Amino acid sequence: MTTTNTHDTQILVDTEVPLVRIIREFDAPVEKVFRAHTDVDLFRQWNGPRGYKMDVPHFDCRTGGSYRYTHTTDTGFVAGFYGSFHEVRENELIVQTFTFDGVPDGVALEKLHFEDLGNGRTRLTATSLVDSFEDRDAFVASGMETGVNEGYEKLDELLAS
Template identity: 30%
Template sequence: MAENQVENNELLLTRVFNAPRELVFKVWTDPEHFCKWWGPKGFSLNVSKMDVRPGGLFLGSQTSPEGHVMWGKFVYQEVNAPEKLVYVQSFSDEEGNTVRAPFNPNWPLEIINILTLTEENGKTTLTLSGGPINATEEERAAFEGMRPMVQQGFVGTFDELDNYLASQQ
C-alpha cells in the first residue's frame, strides 16, 4: 500500500460553518486560535509547537476536566491555504515521539486527516476524511470498533469550533 493511502475504513465528516473560509483555515493553523477550541468540551489544549508547513509539526497536550493529560502531534503533509490541510495525527510524549494511545494498545499509531474547505455565500463547508495508515489488522479493527466514538468526538470538537468562530466575527 502506498504511504498515506487511506484504507477502506475511512472516516468522512462534513459540517457547514457560518464563517468565511479564510477565517476557518486561520483558526486551524494559528496556535493563538487553535488552543481555544480544539478538543472535546471542557478540555484545555496547551500548544507546545505549531509549525504549519509540509513536514512541520504540531505538538500539544490536552487536559481533561479531571486533570488527565494526553500528548499528541500532527505532522503536516500538505498545506494549501485556505482550502486544504493534510496531516498525520498520532499520540506522543512531551518530546513528540510517537507512542501508543493510553486507552487502547491496538489504536493505530498514525491516522491521516484530510481537511478541505469550500466557501459559498460566506459559509464554509468543512470536509474531514481520514483513517489509519500503515496499520496492522488489529489497529484497523480497533479504529473501526471505535468509529462511533471518534465521530462523536469530532462532532463535539466541531461544536467548539462553531462557537469559537461565532465569537471571532
Template identity: 40%
Template sequence: MTANTTDDATITTPADREILVERIFDAPRERVWAAFSRLEQLVQWWSGGDLFAVERWEFRKGGHYRFLDRYDGEINGFEGRFREITPQERIVQTFEWDGMPGHVAVDAVTFTDLGDGRTKVTTLRQFHTPEERDGMLHSGMAKGMNASYRALDTLLTRSA
C-alpha cells in the same frame, strides 16, 4: 458505508480503513481557514476550547505539532506532521493519539466555499487497518470532535 450524524457533524465510514467527517460552518472560508491555521485561534476551539498545552506548533510542510488536552481528568496527547498545506483549500497531516500509540492516521482536510458565506470542512482520516479505524471510532472521537466544533462555532460567531 455506515453513517452517524452527531450534532452537526456527519461521520461515515466509506471504506474499511477510513472515517469521513463533514461539517458546515456559518462563516466564510477565510475565517474558517484562519481558525485551523493560526495557533492563537486554534487553541480557542481545539479540544472543545480546553487545550491544556501546546508543546509544538510548526504550521508548514514537514512541520510538527503536539497538543495536550484534559478530558475526564486525564491528560491526552495528540501529534503529527504536516504533509501538505494549500492555503484556504487543504491540509494533509498525520495524526497520532497517545491512547493508541504507534497507530498513525493520515488526515486530509478540505475547505469548500459554499458561496453563501458558509464553509464545508471535510476530513478524510485513513488508517492502516480496519481495527485501527474501529478503535478510533470507539474511542469517544465523535464526542470530542463535536465539542471542538461547537467551540469553533462560538469562535467564528465572535470573530464575525
C-alpha cells in the same frame, strides 16, 4: 450556554477502506475556518471537548511543519497528540499525520478539505485513513465523536465572535 451551531456533523465510516469521513458546514467564510485550523492561538480555543485544558507546546502549520498538543481534564487524565503537516494550501487543504500518544504505532493520515460554498459559508470535509478496520473501529469507539462535536460547537462560537 448559547451556541450558534445550525449544522450537524456527519461522521461516516467507510465500508471499503479503514477510513472515517467527517463533514461539517460553517456559517463563516473559508478564510476564517482555515485560519482557525492554522493559527495556534485560534486552534487552542476550539479544538477538543469542553472542559478540557489544552496545551500546545509545538505548532508549526506549514508544509513540512509539525505539531504536538495535549488535552487534560480536572481529574488528571491527559491525552497527547502529535503529527506532521505534509501539505498546507491556504484556504483549501491540510494533509497531516495524526498520532495519539496512547497508540504510538497507530498513525492516521488525515486530509482536511475546505470548500467555499459562497455567501460566507464553508464545508469542511476531513478524512482519516488508518492501517486497519480494527484501528478505525477503535478510533471511532474512543469517544472521538464527543470531542469532534463539542470542538465544532466551540469553533462555531469562535467564528461568530
